[in-house]
Structure formats: C-alpha cells, structure tokens
Amino acid sequence: MRKLDLLDFQILQILQEDARKSYTEMGHLLGVSEGTVRSRINRMIEDKIFYFIVHTDPIKVGLNVQAIIGMSTRLGYQEKVAEELGKLRAVRFIGAFSGRNDLIIQAYFRSNEDLVTFVNKDLANVEGIVSAEVSIELKQYKDSFSYVTLDGLEDNAG
Known part of the structure; x- marks a missing residue:
C-alpha cells in the first residue's frame, strides 16, 4: 500500500462532501485529469482506504x-x-x-x-x-463519516 499524498486527501475530502461528483468535475477542481482521479480512487479502493456506502437515516x-x-x-x-x-x-x-x-x-x-x-x-x-x-439514544447531535481534513496535512502527507 502506497502512502497517501495531498492529492489523495483532496480527493477524499471532495468525496466526503459529495460522493456523486464526477471524476471529471473533481479533476477540474484539483487541476488534474479525470484519469488521474479515477486511478487514484481505484487504488484507494483496492488498498481499502475507503468504501462507497449508502448511509441512510x-x-x-x-x-x-x-x-x-x-x-x-x-x-x-x-x-x-x-x-x-x-x-x-x-x-x-x-x-x-x-x-x-x-x-x-x-x-x-x-x-x-x-x-x-x-x-x-x-x-x-x-x-x-x-x-x-x-x-x-435520546437525541442525536452528530452522525458523520467525514473526518478526513486537509488541516496540517502538508506536514504529514507523503
């Protein structure tokens, strides 16, 4: 398994915000090709970094x-x-x-x-x-699977 770099974390953050965003849209936002986004996502799925799931209420x-x-x-x-x-x-x-x-x-x-x-x-x-x-549970205040952020990542990536 390869170490995650800044681009990987940026892709993960976009997917957390809207996993329906197309690879083309993500590539445009990140300044890389659709193929780069696709290969990065496929590699992270193979390495079990994340899974696509449906989170119902x-x-x-x-x-x-x-x-x-x-x-x-x-x-x-x-x-x-x-x-x-x-x-x-x-x-x-x-x-x-x-x-x-x-x-x-x-x-x-x-x-x-x-x-x-x-x-x-x-x-x-x-x-x-x-x-x-x-x-x-009497009341829920937060239920999230979004915990990947870019804060301080530049020091820890790669």
Whole structure:
C-alpha cells in the first residue's frame, strides 16, 4: 500500500462532501485529469482506504431506536463474542475497548420491544457475555463519516 499524498486527501475530502461528483468535475477542481482521479480512487479502493456506502437515516427507514450496548465478556471469549455479534442483523458497529466494557456495539431497532427481544434472546444466546449495559439514544447531535481534513496535512502527507 502506497502512502497517501495531498492529492489523495483532496480527493477524499471532495468525496466526503459529495460522493456523486464526477471524476471529471473533481479533476477540474484539483487541476488534474479525470484519469488521474479515477486511478487514484481505484487504488484507494483496492488498498481499502475507503468504501462507497449508502448511509441512510435510521429514523426515515423505520429504525426508531438506537442503542449503545456495553458488554463484559468472560476471559478468553472477547473474539468469539465479537464474531457472534457480527452475525446479528441489528448490530451496526462492534468495537473492543479498554475500561469497564470489553465490547461496545451500536444497534438499531424498529421499537423498544424489538430491543428488549434482542437483549433477552439474541444477546442471551451468545456464549461468553457476562453482562450488558444498554443505553438508548435520546437525541442525536452528530452522525458523520467525514473526518478526513486537509488541516496540517502538508506536514504529514507523503
């Protein structure tokens, strides 16, 4: 995998703002050819620098309840538990953390009843979970996948 340079970061920033922008438009904005933009994007996709995804608004597709669930696992079971959680459709994010929780997941549900069923059936059936602490989102202030910026990049690129 090649190191990212300033042009790569500029392309990423444009894609974060509007991933529907054409390669020709991006090339024009950046002063390079459409082919350069296309090859840079293809290389970054091959190197798994980013993925094109559709980020839906959960509420607008009927997922009215978002929960963050912190879990403690039995020693030696963290990987196995994470693997099993990854198979559950409601789970969007799984991460291993230091501190009180070994794993934290983010999951979406149509209703509180669906969340209760998830905890009492799905989580209860995963071997190795010792405890789970459920927090329901009351209000969302920010949800973004845009974190690549050009601030200070000139010193760190290449």
